[in-house]
Amino acid sequence: MADQTLPAQIADQLRRDILRGILRPGMSIKERDNADKLGVSRTPLREAVRILATEGLVELRPARSPIVSIPSVKQVADDVEVLLAIEKMSAELACARATEAEIDALAAIVDVMADKFDTVDAVEMFEIDMSFHAGLARAAHNPSLADIHSTFLSRLWRSRFLSAIQRRNRERVVDHHSQIVAALRARDTDAIRTALGAHLDRLAPDIINVITQEIEQASATADRKDDL
Amino acid sequence: MADQTLPAQIADQLRRDILRGILRPGMSIKERDNADKLGVSRTPLREAVRILATEGLVELRPARSPIVSIPSVKQVADDVEVLLAIEKMSAELACARATEAEIDALAAIVDVMADKFDTVDAVEMFEIDMSFHAGLARAAHNPSLADIHSTFLSRLWRSRFLSAIQRRNRERVVDHHSQIVAALRARDTDAIRTALGAHLDRLAPDIINVITQEIEQASATADRKDDL
């Protein structure tokens, strides 16, 4: 837990807080306050905030406090559009390039998911889900592609999470993942395209629904202030 | 030229130096030296280096001097693969979403290119070329997509430049661009796909050739040191 740089660790901490909703969209992230709270100086915290900015999780405003991004519906829709394209591309490349070991690892994730099916809570289940998609991106053997995939994944993490826990269709997810793994094993590009399509096509409208709701709620609750 | 933040300006300066080859791949970017040279302190320079790191132009090594990235053939090939996918996706979306004004702007760029044909130097011609592709990405009306497009464009800028000046086929470039604009006007997705395909398909092998050559040269010339 300590081989990462300090700014990266701070970014991890802040990212968790944002994705879990502890730092809510629109909240300001004051450098001094948060630095004190985490027991570090402003310099590494500042750098951590920049990291999160490149991920789109916070928004930098010149000469003003950075705020937790409050993505518009349009922005989320755009991000989803890109993420879908990246995942489709990754899957097709993985179909040609994934090693058997990588496919085994993905299959193992599906097994874990099927096992823990109704014992595990939403957050953990969702993290397993995301690890499957990250693994699929990595199996394309293109680090640049995997990079931007993880960027958009984290950018949409919270929306996707809110969407996922809403409709608890775990068995369908496991089923889809199994089909994807099967297509990988068969090296069948067409099959993986349809399997992933079935898995992801509902994603866009679902996520956009969730975000629309959240924005409506947010406009009801007015301005917020950073706690202690 | 002053509405940008200071780190962004510094990053611009360093980026130019890298892309123009003044800062050669493998050179170390020492914080104190470059800060002094540019008349700023380490803090904003440091931040500028981080910006370039996210663009892939410099490589950060924990507790060591950052160096100008010396991309491997594999990395360049991966980047090209991603860039091609992004440009194809952008073009198809632009076909459906570009406004007439945006298409006009692209057409104007093609005209400028045709005009300056044999009066302008390689660098300027290339910058016009790149502005066309950036404009095409923007016409897709998806800022997230345009963002990563510009990232990969700058990451490959130098390779693409070296490749472009090598084979001076300006008329073919103008011709291709014209076809792309025509396809946009006709809102013909298939046509734009083939036009862009013709334009870009030669890109991958060309760039990879150039990089392979440069790496061979670099291994001949041994280690380098930062000047003054």
Add this chain to the structure above:
DNA sequence: CAACAAATTTCGGTATACCAAATTTGAACG
């Protein structure tokens, strides 16, 4: 009581000081 203006506080941006790790240098020894 409302509204505007001035003073004060807050906060991000930049510069600088300090520290620890890493590199380099050079001297001593084989």
Add this chain to the structure above:
DNA sequence: CGTTCAAATTTGGTATACCGAAATTTGTTG
């Protein structure tokens, strides 16, 4: 002459000091 180890220096990482611009508060006035 080469190798090795330690002292000195270089360098990135972090903390802090300082500054100017925002934002907030307060006091005054209509």
